[in-house]
Amino acid sequence: MSPLIRWFHQLGSPPTFDRFAARWTPWAYLLGLLTMGIGLYGALFQVPADYQQGDSFRIFYIHVPSAWMSMGIFGLMAVYAAIALIWRIKLCEILAMACAPSGAAFTLITLATGSIWGKPMWGTWWDWDPRLTTQLILLFLYLGVMGLYAAIDDRRNAARAAGLLAIVGVALLPVIRWSVVWWNSLHQGQTIRLLGESQMDTSMIQPLWWMVIGTHLWFVGSLLARARADNLHREAGKDWVGKLAGHASVEQAR
Amino acid sequence: MSYREYVIAAYAVFAVVMLWDYIAPKLQLRAALRTVRQRAARNANRAPATNTELER
Numbered sequence: 001m002s003p004l005i006r007w008f009h010q011l012g013s014p015p016t017f018d019r020f021a022a023r024w025t026p027w028a029y030l031l032g033l034l035t036m037g038i039g040l041y042g043a044l045f046q047v048p049a050d051y052q053q054g055d056s057f058r059i060f061y062i063h064v065p066s067a068w069m070s071m072g073i074f075g076l077m078a079v080y081a082a083i084a085l086i087w088r089i090k091l092c093e094i095l096a097m098a099c100a101p102s103g104a105a106f107t108l109i110t111l112a113t114g115s116i117w118g119k120p121m122w123g124t125w126w127d128w129d130p131r132l133t134t135q136l137i138l139l140f141l142y143l144g145v146m147g148l149y150a151a152i153d154d155r156r157n158a159a160r161a162a163g164l165l166a167i168v169g170v171a172l173l174p175v176i177r178w179s180v181v182w183w184n185s186l187h188q189g190q191t192i193r194l195l196g197e198s199q200m201d202t203s204m205i206q207p208l209w210w211m212v213i214g215t216h217l218w219f220v221g222s223l224l225a226r227a228r229a230d231n232l233h234r235e236a237g238k239d240w241v242g243k244l245a246g247h248a249s250v251e252q253a254r
Numbered sequence: 255m256s257y258r259e260y261v262i263a264a265y266a267v268f269a270v271v272m273l274w275d276y277i278a279p280k281l282q283l284r285a286a287l288r289t290v291r292q293r294a295a296r297n298a299n300r301a302p303a304t305n306t307e308l309e310r
Binding site: 029040044049054055056058059062063066101102105108109112113116117119120218222225226228229230232233236237241242244245246 | 255256257258260261263264265267268271272274275276278279280282283285286287289290291293294
């Protein structure tokens, strides 16, 4: 067995995952914060105002990375859920369920910042436009996954039921992605292209990439922290958790 | 800065939600460890009583 595969197998063990998460969570948060700090500085103080939208376009630098995260996290949650259902890997159940609150948070940011941006540009806080409506459905799906996971007492059955909802919900992602193409939409079309030329001046793009990297790193920290908490909750009766809790209480007493 | 209040409101929403995203797992972790400690304390209290009962 190759060392990498062996490492993945070992990571599936709850105590090993706990040590891994405890070690890397602060680093992911810290790097995410620093990277987002660079991005936010560029977004607010370095890039010039848009010739049509003025400074309101600066909302773009939090709106777009959050929107990408909201969809990417849902896809990742579905992948973890599928792995958990097929191979019954407990850690993947935990990771899938840990994705949902962060994904919901980014979806909420997308909707709220889009609404705030829409008021001065479109003259309305909200419109039942295909992009906005599908993004709202995505938030409801996240809340559905979280609610289903919390509603069933048996953690494994709860994760399976919620995971199934996540897998079915993936069908919404292409609808969100192409909603501005398939229907006449108040929401603008695609501005940034990973492949091909973006409809945005290159002087304005750099903070976006910092924000994209920063939100990804932040999400890694959040995912590990949530997964660690759920892992400890599930393993509460085991000796290694008892020792850890004793050690933590001694640390807190100091 | 034009549209200043909208930009501030949007960035404030971002900051508040990110802060929640940071604090919520920390609270979950604390609650999980507290549950484990309470369970350990309960088991420690219960163990001698059971033995006494058996001895009678």
